[in-house]
Amino acid sequence: MDSIISVKNLTKTYKKVDAVKGISFDVEEGEIFGFLGPNGAGKSTTINMICTMLKPTAGEIIINGFNANKQKDDVRGSIGIIFQENTLDEKLTANENLKLHCRFYNVPKEKRDPRIQEVLEIVDLVDEQNQRVEEYSGGMKRRLEIARGLLHYPKVLFLDEPTVGLDPNTRAHLWEYILKLKEKEGITMFLTTHYLDEAEISDRVAIMDQGEIIAIDSPKALKDQLGGDIIELSTEDNQTALEEINEKFDNADVKVEDDTIHLKVASSDAFISSFIKTLDIPITKLNIRKPTLNDVFLAFTGRKIKE
């Protein structure tokens, strides 16, 4: 597949903060590309530079064949953006909001009405299109913003924390629309999130921390890198248990995080019974599971992503 976005050595330095530290990556056409990282990792700064809303300190961005530093209008015309905060006109109806945007983006007059109905259909708001946006729920507003972002047939849709502030049910529904969109319009999607389950939906994920990309691959490949199972346990004294594990199990891959000891093993089946028998300190809680993206983050940074 071809790259639709190519980023090289992208850097952003605010007065005192190195927000983005020379990152490079490509996004393939048609994929859902997720940017996962904790608050302050530099996700919004990166997306804002790619969307031409923020000037990079250094580096190059090519998107849809255009240079984001030199061909801003071309870039803007070929992308759709869903911001973190609501930018709809609340006093207008959904339909009026969409009409306004069509004029803004020079969608040809004869295409406007059919395209408006088409995007309203994608997000299931055809019947509510003549209501004022102020009467909409949070989830409906987000869906309308997605519809608006699609009006001018963008090649890439940027979603910056698209479900932040929504309840879990609404979040799940919104994801159905986003996936439908990928299927129906074949659009490339670039999203930022600090929700692990949202990152899992992506075809590929870049994990970002403190201005750097620390890992980039499909969610499955990232988790497979860790291999095996994760044993989580609590004991009456985790520090003593940690020392005991290190002493009795050579090269144990073990970390203490919050009140829990995390132990990575190739296969828990072969390991668990001898582990329990060998450990002197009483275990108060035990759980065995497969690695998650949080474990990937933990493995690279020694910390967890707080959702």
Ligand SMILES: Nc1ncnc2c1ncn2[C@@H]1O[C@H](COP(=O)(O)OP(=O)(O)OP(=O)(O)O)[C@@H](O)[C@H]1O
């Ligand atoms: N306008 C600004 N001036 C100075 N520092 C800034 C500015 N915008 C962001 N930063 C800093 O740059 C770093 C990266 O911020 P950014 O908003 O890109 O992170 P993020 O990963 O998107 O986090 P969040 O999920 O909270 O939006 C942070 O340390 C932040 O405080």
